Amino acid sequence: xxxxxxxxxxxxxxxxxxxxxxxxxxxxxxxxxxxxxxxxxxxxxxxxxxxxxxxxxxxxxxxxxxxxxxxxxxxxxxxxxxxxxxxxxxxxxxxxxxxxxxxxxxxxxxxxxxxxxxxxxxxxxxxxxxxxxxxxxxxxxxxxxxxxxxxxx
Numbered sequence: 001x002x003x004x005x006x007x008x009x010x011x012x013x014x015x016x017x018x019x020x021x022x023x024x025x026x027x028x029x030x031x032x033x034x035x036x037x038x039x040x041x042x043x044x045x046x047x048x049x050x051x052x053x054x055x056x057x058x059x060x061x062x063x064x065x066x067x068x069x070x071x072x073x074x075x076x077x078x079x080x081x082x083x084x085x086x087x088x089x090x091x092x093x094x095x096x097x098x099x100x101x102x103x104x105x106x107x108x109x110x111x112x113x114x115x116x117x118x119x120x121x122x123x124x125x126x127x128x129x130x131x132x133x134x135x136x137x138x139x140x141x142x143x144x145x146x147x148x149x150x151x152x153x
Contacts, residue, residue: 001109001110001111001112002041002070002071002072002109002110002111002112002114003070003071003072003073003074003076003077003107003109003110004070004107004110004124005067005077005105005107006066006068006105006106006121006125007066007067007105007106008058008064008065008066008067008104008105008125009066009093009097009098009100009104010061010063010064010097010098011023011063011064011096011097011098012063012097012098013063014062014063015062015063019096020096022096023089026085026089029085030085030086030089031043031067033080033084033085033086034069034086037076037079037080037084038076038079039071039072039073039075039076039077039079040069040071040072040076040080041069041070042069042070043067043068043070044067044068044069044118047065047067047068047118050118051066051118051121051122053118054117054118054122056118056122058122058125063098068116068118068121070110070115070116074107074140074143077107078140103128105139106121106124106125106128106137106138106139107139107140107143108124108136108137124136124137125137
């Protein structure tokens with residue numbers, strides 16, 4: 001099985017505003033790094049358009065941005081998130097993002113070779129927000145507690 005990862009956040013200003021420019025300007029470079037990372041499988045790259053197409057209310061706010069990807073393992077995803085330049089941006093997230101008011105990412109297993117769709121991602125995120133982590137959708141803390149996957153950051 002591979003690991004699907006959908007994360008989102010609300011910028012402090014809309015894309016194009018100088019307040020978020022350092023983050024927005026780095027997105028392409030960081031995404032290219034992800035695509036070269038060990039364990040990377042797939043990345044959407046068109047989250048806003050596709051999320052709106054499936055009627056996802058979360059994306060009614062123009063400041064919400066997201067990333068949708070698939071990884072070979074939790075360890076591969078965590079290595080990219082925390083041990084590359086992505087980690088430097090992650091540690092500075094308070095400069096560009098509003099504080100989280102709940103979960104800001106969701107993880108779930110997908111069969112190898114399967115590319116998840118946005119309707120499915122929406123359903124997973126909404127289930128995580130409504131019911132919390134489960135076997136169907138979870139976060140790294142739940143995964144570590146259930147199956148012993150490493151979550152050291």
